[in-house]
Amino acid sequence: MTVTSEPVLSVNDLTVAFGAGPGAIKAVEQVSLQVAPGDIYAVVGESGCGKSTLAYSMLDVIPPPGRVTSGDVQVRGRALGSMSRSELNQLRSAEVSMVFQAAMNSFNPVTTIGRQVEDLLEAHNRVFDSAASGRAYFDELLGMVRLPTERIWRSYEHQLSGGMKQRVAIAVALLLHPSILILDEPTTALDVLNQRLVLDVLRNLHASLGLSVVFVTHDLAVVAELASRVAVMYAGRLVESGTVDEIFTDERRHPYVAALISAIPSVLAEGLQVRPIAGQVPNLAELPAGCRFAPRCPLARAICREAEPPLVADRTGHAVACHVVNEKLVEGTVQ
């Protein structure tokens, strides 16, 4: 699928570093991706691959000492780095909203959910004609995330289950009519039934509110269930991006992605069909020369230990950063 419409959000050759000088660690390195209107874009990777940092950069809320050292993030063509503080505040309230990881723990435990929503409405009192219409819209959102309105207004966070809190957090994030919703690990720490519920709720919200969604996860099964497009990160770099079908079914794919898929102890798989990935994710302070996945890669050759592979896209835009896989691609276009 080629992106014909203007992306609502684009990450352009972004590098985010923690620390300075030769000891700096690049949590995100030269990452580019485009989120088209209506996409459900998944960013996948293991702990420490830079996926959360990438998500934070989309709201310009990278925790210090992290900072963007090159490239930028643009929302509807405007670079976040060039915005003033008030423009950024406007962006974060009205255009891009984020549900943080473990959002279920992000409520104030000593006051009701209702009180916290009132505070939010007061702080953004220009969004709604009246406080009553703001409250009514939150009720509507609670209905969409399948929660009982009255009970939630009265509840303290400890009175709700993890799955309910996650859905309240999603409703709160949508209160100010953002057009882009970013979620960091929206289903982690939930049991399967609550996972299913959150996935269904997100799919319905996406359709009924016309949202563009970006979510970060380590769980490829969740990606297969929810995403339309996928970017896979490994040790700070993008190793593959494409549509969800390309990622899961295209024969041309990154060996890391193939290994990750076959490492899932899925209920579909008999015991013998799954196998773990050998080795460990490299320490970002001591990266191997060449391809970062080479030390764990079953296909690795001499060149993989010398040169970092470029991300090469085929005609449909499916991009893979692998020397071995791209060798067969004759008509490729280098990004």
Added chain:
Amino acid sequence: MSLVEVDNVSHWYPTTAGDRPVLDQVNLSLEHDDILAVVGESGCGKTTLGRMVVGEDAPAQGRIRFDDRDVAGLRGKDFKAYRRAVQVVHQDPYASLNPGLTIEDTLGPAIVHHGLVRRRELQGELIRILAEVGLDATRAFLRRYPHQLSGGQRQRVAIARAMSLRPRLVVADEPTSMLDVSMRLAILDLLLSFREQRQLAYLFISHDFGVVRYFSQAGRIVVMFYGVLVEEGPAEQVIQHPRHPYTYLLLQAIPVPDPGLARRRRRAAIEEHTEGAPAAVGCIFQNRCPFVEPQCRSSRPPLTELTDGHRSACFFPDRVPDVDHLLGAY
């Protein structure tokens, strides 16, 4: 004689709204060298059951027997031997390790307390154990603190702590749910490798049938709903031919790493049944059940044997579709 017998155990937790039942007349047994997986959603009582088997909690009613002896009656030397023989691996390796203790101080004291090695042999033993769980077997590693380790490494330390006492039963409570997918298999394989080397039984607690299927292999599965055991049987049998609607719903809810199949299942999905309170009268699952009948509202179905070792607490077990139906043969 079974290694563990849970004999008609019921338990309640007090709340401001009255006592809340967490286990309701649970019966099960675990043989030597066997694997029993307990599956159910958050709050179904599976962790409470695990706590009782390791002796961290005593049931309000009923008995837990280990080696044919009531755990509640164990004192002194017997209690100490039981606590050594039954070990636990918790869900969250970020919470289960004391952040102020080095790996050496995390692992060492219990080994000495139980007199497994002499004090001057301790460091050698610890290094041997580190190697056994696939960690860096060096003195330097023993001096590290948990915050210097990754999630997978911490869980290996937690496993080392359990295995260092040479237990006969390990209660593993969601041991992989906090870990990256790529680490899960390695941790499961590590646990299984101990079972091959020693006579060791596992009580494996999880909400994830994928992980359970990989781990249980020739073992058994019990499925719990709000403290009630609703299905029990050989692992493959329960997963491929579930005979309780709750098991079916759990299987259906699992995300699958296959986008085509995910779309087909979405279209074919029966109405959601993820909410609905447990019923006090009649079948506990009636408020969520897609196959509910008047009979289910009035009387509680007993756990009944259907085929060899496969039991279900449902009046209409034959209405529950097989797993190949649910996995997309449309």
